[in-house]
Amino acid sequence: MTDRRIPLALDRVRLTYPDGDRRLTALDDVGLRVAAGELVAVAGPSGSGKSSLLAVAATLLRPDAGTVRLAGQDVGVLRAAARTALRRRAVGIVFQQPNLLPSLTSVEQLLVTAHLRGGRRALRRATERRRAEELLESVGLDASRRRRRPHRLSGGERQRVNIARALFGTPQVLLVDEPTSALDHERGARVAELLREVTRTHGTATVLVTHDLGVLGRADRVLHMTDGRLAE
Numbered sequence: 001m002t003d004r005r006i007p008l009a010l011d012r013v014r015l016t017y018p019d020g021d022r023r024l025t026a027l028d029d030v031g032l033r034v035a036a037g038e039l040v041a042v043a044g045p046s047g048s049g050k051s052s053l054l055a056v057a058a059t060l061l062r063p064d065a066g067t068v069r070l071a072g073q074d075v076g077v078l079r080a081a082a083r084t085a086l087r088r089r090a091v092g093i094v095f096q097q098p099n100l101l102p103s104l105t106s107v108e109q110l111l112v113t114a115h116l117r118g119g120r121r122a123l124r125r126a127t128e129r130r131r132a133e134e135l136l137e138s139v140g141l142d143a144s145r146r147r148r149r150p151h152r153l154s155g156g157e158r159q160r161v162n163i164a165r166a167l168f169g170t171p172q173v174l175l176v177d178e179p180t181s182a183l184d185h186e187r188g189a190r191v192a193e194l195l196r197e198v199t200r201t202h203g204t205a206t207v208l209v210t211h212d213l214g215v216l217g218r219a220d221r222v223l224h225m226t227d228g229r230l231a232e
């Protein structure tokens, strides 16, 4: 039975990569359930499998074994096109580096996503523009900064645009990779607080990979990844 309040559920997930004539196990029997409105942080040493976990949860990588349920759907039974559609509809991804397009203002960074998701019409719709403005305001970007291109924003502001962009498609699942690594302590703490806030207000099931103790302290649960195994 599908539990709609658990937008992300991984069960007995195993992922390997080719490694010469052997296979390297990146995820070893991983189980994870994240509820709507819950912020789960994943810590662990370099190479322990954290990015692999996010890639599998984002349906970017297919596990060798186990199941991934996203927004109530078993990802494993979907064809590639349906998987991509589900990812676009249900998942927001925040990478370490914001990867904003240099020629676009903050508002336009969000509208480009609408364009990709909803076709050309979405770009013209005044409602989309209004929603972009509101989201940027909600992540703490004032009106003048919403008109700026990324080179005129600080690192913390760029990360805020990145987060607003990930939220633009109203995802049920938010996957975040080291969001504060390029920021100083204070800016990092504010971005962590923001992620906690958006998880609550947007009701996303959020998984956040981080080494940052300040971020770990703001999570509802902290899990540790060691050699591909996930534990409390």
Ligand SMILES: Nc1ncnc2c1ncn2[C@@H]1O[C@H](COP(=O)(O)OP(=O)(O)OP(=O)(O)O)[C@@H](O)[C@H]1O
Binding pocket: 017, 018, 024, 025, 026, 044, 045, 046, 047, 048, 049, 050, 051, 052, 053
């Ligand atoms: N495309 C790949 N091909 C082969 N091996 C890979 C590939 N990607 C990752 N690995 C290996 O899988 C293991 C897990 O890697 P992963 O990137 O998930 O770890 P991580 O915890 O995110 O590391 P970091 O904190 O350094 O980003 C590592 O041993 C890594 O070398």
